[in-house]
Amino acid sequence: xxxxxxxxxxxxxxxxxxxxxxxxxxxxxxxxxxxxxxxxxxxxxxxxxxxxxxxxxxxxxxxxxxxxxxxxxxxxxxxxxxxxxxxxxxxxxxxxxxxxxxxxxxxxxxxx
Numbered sequence: 001x002x003x004x005x006x007x008x009x010x011x012x013x014x015x016x017x018x019x020x021x022x023x024x025x026x027x028x029x030x031x032x033x034x035x036x037x038x039x040x041x042x043x044x045x046x047x048x049x050x051x052x053x054x055x056x057x058x059x060x061x062x063x064x065x066x067x068x069x070x071x072x073x074x075x076x077x078x079x080x081x082x083x084x085x086x087x088x089x090x091x092x093x094x095x096x097x098x099x100x101x102x103x104x105x106x107x108x109x110x111x112x
Contacts, residue, residue, distance in 0.1 A: 003029075005036045009107050011043040012036075016051050019060030029058070033065040042073045045106045054087050066097070074098075078106040082110030 002017035014036050021029055037044050044061070048054075054062075066075040078100040080088060088094050100106035 001102050003032045003036050010041055011045050011107065012040040013045045013047055013103065013107075015047040015049075019050060020053045021051055021061060022053065022055040023057040026047060026057035026061040029061045030064050030068075032091055033061075034068055037065070037069060037073075040073075040075060042075060045100075045103065046068060046077050047079050047103050048077055048084055049081070049103065051084055052081050054084050056085070059087065063093075063096070072102060076100060078103045 002097065004015045004017060006013050006015075016029075018025065046065070062075075062077075069075055076098040077088070079102055080099060085099070088097070094108065100109060
């Protein structure tokens, strides 16, 4: 899994540089997310704009990444492609995560 991380507007932005988060990469994704977000600001934004496919293993990996942040930090998702957005809404994960249409929208929305 290719991830990159930057600090922008007081938030940590983690960008997924892969087209899929599925069973083949879910464990690696969780490990990479843990390494990238081991410490940092309270707000973490996961940029999924390059991800065109996600399966249940990928969803589980993102939920695990959220849980490893702990209660004092939050994981928000940005840039979901239509297919990925549909998966989050069908599984009702849109009630668990704050979803932003684009990364710019997420960076402009700094409410608690």
